[in-house]
Every structure is written in structure tokens, then in C-alpha cells.
Amino acid sequence: MTTKPPLTLRLAAPRGFCAGVDRAIQIVEEALKKWGAPVYVRHEIVHNRHVVERLEALGAIFVEELEECPDDRPVIFSAHGVPKSVPAEARQRNMIYVDATCPLVSKVHVEAARHHDQAREILLIGHAGHPEVIGTMGQLPEGAVTLIETVEDARAYQPKNPANLAFLTQTTLSVDDTAEIVGALQARFPGIAVPHKEDICYATTNRQDAVKVLAPGAGLVLVIGARTSSNSVRLVEVALRAGAARAELIASAENIDWSWFEGVSVLGLTAGASAPEDLVQGVIDACRERFDVTVETIKTADETVTFKLPRVLAG
Template identity: 70%
Template sequence: MSQSPVSPGVPRPTLTVLLATPRGFCAGVDRAIQIVEKAIGKYGAPVYVRHEIVHNRLVVERLKALGAVFVEELEECPPDRPVVFSAHGVPKTVPAEAKARKLLYLDATCPLVSKVHVDTGRHFDAGREIVLIGHAGHPEVVGTMGQLPPGAVTLIETVEAAEAFEPQDAANLAFVTQTTLSVDDTAEIVAALRARFPQIAAPHKEDICYATTNRQEAVKTVAARSEVLLVLGSANSSNSMRLAEVGRRAGAKAYLIDSAEELDLSWLAGASVVGVTAGASAPEVLVQGVVERLSQSFEVSLEEIDAERETVTFKLPRVLA
């Protein structure tokens, strides 16, 4: 159970709150949410969305209130309403089915995920065997593997799997990665692959996206100074999960929470410095909610920890621009 706010007249303990920067929405998430909002504005409600547009409960609930209907498969979509594909990307069969049914569809796939799709196709066309580093079952992984025929991509999740992998042609390999992985974990897997297959073709540019990398670097800085790290994000958000893992490795007790309502103040017992960040799909209002909650029980001193400043933006589909 979480503790109650301090009683009136009782001095509040002091607490330094370090806010990680960057945190929260990345350009791909912001674009995907705008696509749903503008589609509702242009076509009216309901607008259907295949899979959660981004992995955040608050975002999904807000869009539902505006008129978005979230489904898992296209067969759940009526023929006369628009459908939006999520930021995580979809297998090639999905737009093909949408075209066959003459559905109006809008693709909110993050452009950095689309880059991985393009690289995967390029390697396949060059006749290479492809390894995808990622997490089984994640929508982004399903979408990337679904760019090619079944069996064309081998998924590797761990260093152990990389060391056990037996390719058909060790001299003709390539790897790509999910965009929201732990930078450090992925580096270990890539090192294991390169040690065994020195000729393995790598992405022209790092597949792990700038936002994932920047947020993890910011968390390392904040967690190194904090006893406790609070990560705002949903449990099905890969990048949010990785932030909590990075924080623990950096020495902080890290907790992933959806909102201030899930904050248990007993976690902060004996702590004088707490770090706060948010995954790339978590809105800033959640961070402010946590700060307000802490301020009810502590004399809070806020400190913004600047890491990388982000200026990336992505264009909307022409039909909505």
C-alpha cells in the first residue's frame, strides 16, 4: 500500500527529483498519434486502428474517447471506414489485404521502422541470409519478419542464441535489429555474431533509433545519481521496459509505472534522490502527475538533467498534411 501524504504541520522530508531529458514522446510516436487525430478530424468517427497505435494506456484511452476503435486484425474493420496501421509496422500481407478489400488505410509506421523494412528487403534481394535481433512476438518484430517470405529471417534474442546460430552460408549473412532494444544488450549480441561471422553485413546506420538511444543514455546519467528511478510507461512498451532495465544496471532501484496512481511511496523509504523519466510512447502529463504526487509528501527540489536535445520531426501522410 502507498503511504498517505504528510499530515499538516509535520515537516516534509526533502527529496531531489532528477528529470531525465530527453524523455517521453519521440517523433515517430508523435506522428502516429497525429495521424489518428487528424484522420478522425477529416473522416469523422469512428476511425479504426489496427493494434494499439503506440504502447501506452493513457494515449489509447484518450484516442478511444475521440472516436478511435482499436482492433487486432483487418477483418474486424468495416469496409466503409478508414483504418490506421500502428507505429510498430505491419507485415506486407496487411496492406495487401487492405487493398484487396478496397479499404482506405493510413500507414502510421515510424519512418525508422520503415528503414529497417527497406534494409531487410535489400539484404534479401542481394541473396543474404538475414538475422533479426529483437523480442519474439513484439509487433515491430512481427512486422519486420513479415516483410519477407516465411523462413527468410531468423530471430535472435540473446547472446546464447547468437552463439548457437548455424547459418546456411556463413559468408553470406546480414543482420538488422528492432528499433527499441537495449543498446548495451544489442551490442553484446552483435559482438557475438561478428566474432563468429566477421563478414556479416551490418546496417548502414544503427537500427536502434535515436530516441531509444538518447533516452537510455539520459537514464544512465540520472540513475547513477539516484537511489530510485521511476519510469513512466506501460508494461507492453519495449522501450519503457528497457529504460527500467538500464536504470537497474546503473545502480538504481527502478520501477515501471503507468501513472502516479501506481506509485508506492514505500519504494522511496530512505531515498533522498529520485530519478524520473518516460518511455517514448508516454506523454509528459504522466511525468507531471508523478512530480505532483511526490510534492504532496516531500519538499521537492526539481533538477532537469540535460542529455541530448532532439529536433527530429517526421512528415504526415500527404492526404492528412
């Protein structure tokens, strides 16, 4: 009998679902219980194919735009948030709708409105085309928010009134990347209004912190998540920056290329905020088939945050 090679598997904690994702998935499940199938969902409720397919099997229909939904069935808006025009159109059509926007994203929307009321020029640090960015910019009239994607953008931006500026950030960015851009803005505009509390969400920060601890000395770090998931893509970048020899984003154990393990004795494993825990277990099981695995949990924070469901689903 051949003995399996040893592998130390450093498992990040926290990892996987955050409170906002948990709440969004529950909203779809509760809506299906309350109104029956089908329930329409505008945009993927969270960026994970496995989650979407499970909800589709329960009777959820995912669409990109509200015009694809019939007037007489409930519609749910995704956790990333939507432009104001979307609920306005739903009200106009007398649709039943439930907003599953993460409360931490809603907080950024409220901040944007407050700055706009105070006639500030608003800069949003984020990635063009991401649904959260589209939703946040869509809270205000066109042109009221300027997107800043890079340090170069921050250095090149020319405000109308440098004394009356504010910035916001997409919640799922890398803390380090944002710090650099924020630093560039504050160096140029010392009076720029900053968020009351860091916009980058607690779960994004916690998952990145855990990866920073498990990555040094790891021959490979696997991050379970979708390519469309901003926070998952950031975890790969954070792992490499923190000293992992290699880091790969995988949707599930099926996507592992086992040649990556050549010469690897220490593996880091985490999951983005929209990846379910059964996918983590699937990767551990796949590793156990090939290696003599010792699991070490790297715990850097306790997460106790929960968010209430919208009132329309209560009772």
C-alpha cells in the first residue's frame, strides 16, 4: 500500500458566507415560502453559481433586468444593491418587491445621499461595472458621483471645488488597495470628507486578515469563489502579497489542477463571502483522497453579526 504524502492544510476562519449574503439567500427562500414559485431575482442574488443553482431548483428565476419580470410575481433585488430607478419602476408597475441589498451597502447609499444634500462632489473608490458600484452611483443623478479605480485616477482627478469633496468605497475591495488610493486623495485634498466608519465591510476585512496570517510559507493558497465575486478575487491578491508561493481562485474542488500541488507541503484554504461551506468541505475531502491531511484552523476573528429580514417577509 502506498502511503499518501503529508499535507498541512491551513483553514481560514472566518471564511465563506457573511451576514449580508446569509440574509439575501434567506430572503429568496422566505419569499418562495410566502408567495410560492416562481419568485424573480434581478441579478444573481450573490456571486456564486452553486448558490444560484440551488435557489433555481427551489423555484427562483434569475434575470438581469426588471423588464424581464412579469407584473404579477414578486421580485427580489440582489445583495449588491440597485440604482434608485429600479424600485421606482417596480412601484410604478405595482409589483411586490423585496430589497435584499446588504445593510452595509445601504449604509454607503445613505452616505452618498447625505454628501449630495450638502452639495459635495462625491468620489467612489471601486471597480467599473460591478453591480454594487452601479447601484451606488445610481442612487444619485448622473454625474454626481465620479468613479476612482486606481491611484492614478486619484492623482489625476480635478475637482470643481477642492474644499468640498467626499469619498466613499465599494464594500468588497482590498483594505490595502483602498488605503493607497485614500492616501493619494488625502495628500491632495486634506479636507476631503471621509466615511464615518470604514466602508469596506467587516467580513471582507476579516477574510483578508485571516489570509494574511495563513499565506506566509504556504506553497499554494486556494480561494473558493466566483470570478465575478470581487471579494474572492481580492483574497487571491492578498494571499500573493502576504507571501504565498502561488494562489488560485476555484469555483469548487472540480476546478483544482492537481499539478499545482507539486512540491507543496503547506496549503492555505479560504472561501469568499458568497461561497457556501459545503464547497470548502468538498476541497478538504478531495485533498484527503490524495494526501495525508492535517488541518490547522487559522482563526483571526469571531463573527457575530446578523441582519434582520425585511418586514414584508415577517410572519
